[in-house]
Amino acid sequence: MYTASSIKGLVLAAGEGSRLRPFTFSRPKHLIPLLGKPMIQYPIEDLFSTGVRDIGIVVGYFGDMIRDILGDGTGFDARFTYIQQEKRLGIAHAIHRAIETGFVDREFIVYLGDNILSNGIKDYARTWFEDNSDVHILLARVRDPRRFGVAIVRDGRIVKLVEKPKEFVSDLAVVGVYMFRDPDLVEKAFKSLKPSWRGEYEVTELIQWFIDNGYKVSYSIVSGWWKDVGTYDGLLDAVYLLLDRADPRIEGVVEGDVKGRVVVEKGAIVKGSVYGPAYIGRDVIVERNAVVEHYVSIEQGARVLSGSIMRSLVMDGAEIDLNKARLIDSVIGSRSIIKCSRELQGDISLVISDYSRVQL
Structure with a gap:
């Protein structure tokens, strides 16, 4: 049994x-x-x-x-x-x-x-x-088997396992x-x-x-x-996939505009706009001049003061002040600060480690 x-x-x-x-x-x-x-x-x-x-x-x-x-x-x-x-x-x-x-x-x-x-x-x-x-x-079918151990299956039976094959033997x-x-x-x-x-x-x-x-x-x-989840791309892919299965939930304070499948955790305050799927963690603040677009996870205690964010992971305690710029396809480390003092137009893509400071 x-x-x-x-x-x-x-x-x-x-x-x-x-x-x-x-x-x-x-x-x-x-x-x-x-x-x-x-x-x-x-x-x-x-x-x-x-x-x-x-x-x-x-x-x-x-x-x-x-x-x-x-x-x-x-x-x-x-x-x-x-x-x-x-x-x-x-x-x-x-x-x-x-x-x-x-x-x-x-x-x-x-x-x-x-x-x-x-x-x-x-x-x-x-x-x-x-x-x-x-x-x-x-087992799972993959596009690039060279990154994984793979199984050779014949007649419904595994006959051999190959670690990170240099030539194609199985997907x-x-x-x-x-x-x-x-x-x-x-x-x-x-x-x-x-x-x-x-x-x-x-x-x-x-x-x-x-x-x-x-x-x-x-x-x-x-x-x-x-x-x-072992690379930057893998981190972002995980965010996208997890958001696709997340159930919308509002437990924080929404003073601005929230549309689509959005999670707003307790203690979070949304004064600006959030378009799901998106995750707004505990004690996060999204200010009036800030827009959180699709496929973004903003972790506990982070602050988004201005600008737009899309397809990104912003870790706990980070502070984002982009003015009129937009952050896309980015991973921002814990307690890092990104400040754009000029009126830059267009998209910015960054990978910033913990406790970093970027002035644009």
């Missing part, structure tokens, strides 16, 4: 997020806010939706910050156990650390802390458990969710591995061991979208 409460969850959040520098010089990427939540909260809540409440979080880079933000899980009606991965030696090594420390001692689901799936994993977890598979993985990318039935078998597989050319123990090679040794490795092709 499928009882998710007996399954453990494992969220991986030890990486440095080098592709998201300079933001990750001052925090782990997993704490970058998206619509009022740190990125890592989305996979955690997805595990909750399956019934999993006992979750290990593998940390390394700025791990103390993740502990401080998430706590021990009591605020989520769950239990969080933190597992240290001192050296970032790959996903398979992170899984090994969770087993080695004794946290993983039964069936478990691994979820990368920078992955978001629109339809969640609940149905796939049930499929894995009811099929009695040793390993179950999720079925391996999504960052892996389900394992027996931790002892996983450890046996790990001990057979050697570091790849990247110096990491690859999860694709770990799963390949199960395939090569005749164990049952099943898969599901995900419906809806899947986003691996």
Whole structure:
């Protein structure tokens, strides 16, 4: 019988997020806010939706910050156990650390802390458990398979996994969710591995061991979208996709004009105009001379004094004063200040790290 409460969850959040520098010089990427939540909260809540409440979080880079933000899980009606991965030696090594420390001692689901799936994993977890598979993985069709591990499938069966292929072998990318039935078998597989050319123990090679040794490795092709949030473009894509599924909600004060699917959190004050889909976080102020256009997430405590913003992420505490200019396709770091003292016309696109100041 499928009882998710007996399954453990494992969220991986030890990486440095080098592709998201300079933001990750001052925090782990997993704490970058998206619509009022740190990125890592989305996979955690997805595990909750399956019934999993006992979750290990593998940390390394700025791990103390993740502990401080998430706590021990009591605020989520769950239990969080933190597992240290001192050296970032790959996903398979992170899984090994969770087993080695004794946290993983039964069936478990691994979820990368920078992955978001629109339809969640609940149905796939049930499929894995009811099929009695040793390993179950999720696949998604992608345009550029070279960026991912991919699966070669023949006659409905996975025959080979290839990590970041240089030549086309399949367009079925391996999504960052892996389900394992027996931790002892996983450890046996790990001990057979050697570091790849990247110096990491690859999860694709770990799963390949199960395939090569005749164990049952099943898969599901995900419906809806899947986003691996590891780049600036990925951040903005995540904002767009999350806003597309957000339900409109007004809990703050609206003195100006709000149209379309807009979320206005408690403590926010909108004096100007907001056109959805858009997210206005807690204690945000949108002044009278400011316009927030489509696909914008303005995080807690930010202030938009003047100008227009479109297709952008403005992080907590930032201040935007654009005069008559428009900010588009931009990522603005926490507590940064952008001030346009001249009457510039047209669009501006910026990627600004935390605590920065830009004078135009």
